[in-house]
Amino acid sequence: MTTTTTTTVTGNLTRDPEIRYTRDGQATTTFGVAVNRRWQARDSKEWEEATSFFDVVCWRELAENVALSLTKGMRVVVAGRLEQRTWETDEGDRRAKVEIVADEVGPSLRFATADVHRVERHGSADGVGPGKAPEGDPADVDA
Numbered sequence: 001m002t003t004t005t006t007t008t009v010t011g012n013l014t015r016d017p018e019i020r021y022t023r024d025g026q027a028t029t030t031f032g033v034a035v036n037r038r039w040q041a042r043d044s045k046e047w048e049e050a051t052s053f054f055d056v057v058c059w060r061e062l063a064e065n066v067a068l069s070l071t072k073g074m075r076v077v078v079a080g081r082l083e084q085r086t087w088e089t090d091e092g093d094r095r096a097k098v099e100i101v102a103d104e105v106g107p108s109l110r111f112a113t114a115d116v117h118r119v120e121r122h123g124s125a126d127g128v129g130p131g132k133a134p135e136g137d138p139a140d141v142d143a
Contacts (some may be wrong), residue, residue: 007100008079010053010108011035017058019067029063031056031070033078033100055079055099061121066105075108 012034021027035052056078058066070076080102087095106113 005081006079006090006103007082008077009033009035009100010077010110011054011075012104013070013072013074013076014053016072017067019063027060027067029058030068031066033076043140054078055097056102056105057099058102058105061119062102065119066102070105070107075111077100077104077106077108079104 011033014034017029017031019029033054033056035054036049037052038047038049040047040140079101080100082098083101084096084098086097089095
């Protein structure tokens with residue numbers, strides 16, 4: 001049995017979304033989100049703040065819609081799964097990174113309004129139809 005844990009973050013885009021396409025034509029978009037947390041220290045009663053930074057990866061139709069809709073500075077809500085990626089640098093060093101692979105991305109309406117337009121798609125309502133794979137993340141991406 002496979003267990004998938006979903007995480008949700010709300011924060012501001014740290015850079016414009018960047019769209020690329022895999023060798024087989026699947027869209028993938030990446031962007032960064034800064035999440036600010038504020039709390040009052042018990043002992044000093046002073047307000048303290050910390051910021052966490054997350055890299056987000058989107059695939060297929062979601063990737064295209066994010067690239068067309070969002071820009072640096074916008075406040076967004078991202079829901080998806082945490083995934084660790086590892087690779088080796090040209091110098092032979094091992095690197096690892098944790099990303100959020102998004103299932104859903106939307107503007108936060110706490111401090112703004114949005115004008116949403118439905119995009120017509122071929123296939124079924126969830127974007128998965130004959131000849132289409134379910135949401136996932138193809139491994140080979142053209143840089």
